[in-house]
Amino acid sequence: MISINKFKNFPNLVLTIAVKNIKMKYKNSALGFVWSLLHPLAYLLIFILVFSNAFAGVERYSLFALIGLVFWTFFNSSINQMLQAIIANASVLKTIAIPKLLFPFSALIAELITFLLSLIPFFGLMFFFGLQLSVELLWLVPAVIIFAFFTFGVGLLLCTLNVFFRDIGLLWNTLSPAIFYFTPIAYSSSLIPEKYLTILQFNPLLHYINLMREILYNNATPSLHLWAVTTGIAVSCTVIGLLVYNRLKNNFVSFY
Amino acid sequence: MAEIVIEVKNLYVDFFVQNQAVNSFKDLVMSLGLKSPFQRKSILKGVDLEIKKGECFALMGKNGSGKSTLLRTLAGIITPTSGEMIVNGRIAPMLSIGAGLELELSGYDNIKIIATLMGMNNSEIKTATAFVETFSELSKEDLKMQVKRYSAGMIARLGFSISVAQTPDILIVDEALSVGDIGFQEKCAQRINEIKKSGCSIIYVSHSLTELKRICTHGACLVDGKIAMVAEIDKVAAYYESLFHQHA
Incomplete structure (x- = not known):
């Protein structure tokens, strides 16, 4: 059957589409890939100028903020790309029988490739800001994988719903700056008053940023509790995303 | 008996569409969730079809009768709501x-x-x-x-x-041949002939009856999501034309 044939080819398909997405994103721009570095750097500059005095209690503030920014940038741009992935490829999905999952998944892989490449210059900068080398940094590998699964689940859910209600995309544009400030990226969660900290716990991003900071900022092995929470959220989000996608995918065709 | 490459039995395809009675978010809220924002619209209502190996099959029907939906379902792009569908071979859909x-x-x-x-x-x-x-x-x-x-x-x-x-084993063509200049159109027709000669089955949708008669031997006419007639190309073409003159 055709479908089996196509699935054997899936990794190749994903790579081709991901590379295409990267090419398309930076096509006709003089700086190209540098843009993906400039965005977090611009925010970093603002944070250092504005907040480094206010948060004087945070040691090596530049490193602290940069870690948060790098992972936020990956999350935010992945969601942005995934949200449009199915709608933008409607003409292909109407003419060729391929799993629709290909497009959101490739969008994530494209962002992941960009993110991993951006880590090279960012690591240089982190050393400049006081990052210390240690074996614990290797925890970053599973941490990034877990974070990617979380992003995939959220992105797939939003992408699926966005086919039926374009409000989802608009809602995300409105909410993402709010989520950005609701997540301890520029500040430390230790600055939050005790009584509000419980509310902040419901922001899944908080746990991922904490995880990354444990590894990159504290050079520590993250606690089992932190691993459990982040893995749990990632698995639940991926399962929910896939369930909703599978339930609704056959109804996409009249909404492109 | 020639080998059958496509066999479709009692095929139903529904679309999920916006409920016209719920036009705005206000309507949705005012109905207190009683009205669903979506409803089902059936496009194909029990289609039966058999296409033999090497056959060149014409599909006719008025705009909106379900031709493209049927082609997309055969190509595996749309999942049918119910019914049986057996496809033997690799399909190349040329839908747009x-x-x-x-x-x-x-x-x-x-x-x-x-x-x-x-x-x-x-x-x-x-x-x-x-x-x-x-x-x-x-x-x-x-x-x-x-x-x-x-x-x-x-x-x-x-x-x-x-x-x-x-x-491919099965080629699906949805009014795709009117492209390019005259030279290229001839080339396209030649290529289709080549593919046909290689033993491939072709399902062809077009509103040009001369083109259909030139390429196809058999055909079917879709009326409102059902196959109204399957026969030799001339008979189907005559039936299709009569659809437009009934009320004239």
């Missing part, structure tokens, strides 16, 4: 020329992307690229250029060439 072409990228990039989407592996893509180079008559310089700088005819040439690069 130029779908999936990325205007910002070069002709070569596009060949690679679309061929990959069509399920070709690397060596097949190489063969297909060579085929497109000769068949489309676009020069290597043209193919290195971004597709947005192509003329409409050049885009059609590129799109058509990619979609006929491989010889």
Whole structure:
């Protein structure tokens, strides 16, 4: 059957589409890939100028903020790309029988490739800001994988719903700056008053940023509790995303 | 008895569409969730169809009768709501020329992307690229250029060439042949003939009866999501024409 044939080819398909997405994103721009570095750097500059005095209690503030920014940038741009992935490829999905999952998944892989490449210059900068080398940094590998699964689940859910209600995309544009400030990226969660900290716990991003900071900022092995929470959220989000996608995918065709 | 490549029994396809009674968010809230924002609309209502190996089969019907939906279902793009469907062989759907072409990228990039989407592996893509180079008559310089700088005819040439690069078992054509200049149209018709001679079955949708009569031997006419008639091409064509004169 055709479908089996196509699935054997899936990794190749994903790579081709991901590379295409990267090419398309930076096509006709003089700086190209540098843009993906400039965005977090611009925010970093603002944070250092504005907040480094206010948060004087945070040691090596530049490193602290940069870690948060790098992972936020990956999350935010992945969601942005995934949200449009199915709608933008409607003409292909109407003419060729391929799993629709290909497009959101490739969008994530494209962002992941960009993110991993951006880590090279960012690591240089982190050393400049006081990052210390240690074996614990290797925890970053599973941490990034877990974070990617979380992003995939959220992105797939939003992408699926966005086919039926374009409000989802608009809602995300409105909410993402709010989520950005609701997540301890520029500040430390230790600055939050005790009584509000419980509310902040419901922001899944908080746990991922904490995880990354444990590894990159504290050079520590993250606690089992932190691993459990982040893995749990990632698995639940991926399962929910896939369930909703599978339930609704056959109804996409009249909404492109 | 000739081998059957496509067998469809009692095929139903429903679409999920916006409920016309719920036009705004206000309507949705005011109905207190009693009205669903969606409803089902049935497009194909029990289609039976058999297509034999090597047969060239015409599909006729008024606009909105479900032709494209049937073709997309056969091609595996739409999942049927109920019914049986057996497809023996590799289907090449030619549903619209130029779908999936990325205007910002070069002709070569596009060949690679679309061929990959069509399920070709690397060596097949190489063969297909060579085929497109000769068949489309676009020069290597043209193919290195971004597709947005192509003329409409050049885009059609590129799109058509990619979609006929491989010889499939079943070819589905949805009014795709009216592309390019006269020279290229003849070439397209020739290629379709070649594919036909290789023993491939063809399902052909067109509103041009002369074209259908030239290519096809048998056909069916869809009326309101059901097959109203399956017969030799001349009979079906006459029936299809009579649909437009009934109330005249």
